[in-house]
Amino acid sequence: xxxxxxxxxxxxxxxxxxxxxxxxxxxxxxxxxxxxxxxxxxxxxxxxxxxxxxxxxxxxxxxxxxxxxxxxxxxxxxxxxxxxxxxxxxxxxxxxxxxxxxxxxxxxxxxxxxxxxxx
Numbered sequence: 341x342x343x344x345x346x347x348x349x350x351x352x353x354x355x356x357x358x359x360x361x362x363x364x365x366x367x368x369x370x371x372x373x374x375x376x377x378x379x380x381x382x383x384x385x386x387x388x389x390x391x392x393x394x395x396x397x398x399x400x401x402x403x404x405x406x407x408x409x410x411x412x413x414x415x416x417x418x419x420x421x422x423x424x425x426x427x428x429x430x431x432x433x434x435x436x437x438x439x440x441x442x443x444x445x446x447x448x449x450x451x452x453x454x455x456x457x458x459x
Contacts, residue, residue, distance in 0.1 A: 343455045347392045350447030355381055358440050369432035376418070376437035383414050384444040391448055395455045411441050 341349075355377060362373040387407040394400045418437055423430045 343392050343395055343451050344389070346454065347388055347447060347451045350450065351381065351385060351388065351444055354440060354443040354447060357443075358436065362436075365432065369429060372423075372428045372433040373436040375422075375426075375428065376433050377440050379414060379418065379422075380437055380440040380444065383410055384441060387411075388444060388448050392451055392455075395452055400452075411445075415441070 358373065358377040362370045362377075365373060387403075387410055391400070391403050391407060394403045415434065415437060419430065419434055422428070423433050
């Protein structure tokens with residue numbers, strides 16, 4: 341299996357897990373979890389794909405750092421703008437957002453670790 345395919349499978353599993361777990365929450369929190377999952381995948385999907393494509397290049401660490409900064413900016417924007425503007429509860433939105441993002445970072449780490457090393 342290619343690194344790109346492993347990444348897609350991993351991110352899809354994270355999204356599915358977040359959606360399944362959201363059904364045990366009250367209706368108000370469920371909306372926040374769905375929005376957080378969607379936002380995380382919109383940001384994480386392209387960033388992770390970019391990182392996977394950079395495996396074995398000297399740009400890998402730069403791309404990883406840009407991805408971390410983008411994730412931080414997303415969390416800040418959700419906490420300071422999105423949640424208040426949409427009237428969503430802050431805790432479910434931010435906890436699920438950070439949870440999905442960190443699970444996707446773990447998927448990235450697994451994919452990068454499993455990729456053949458280029459010398």
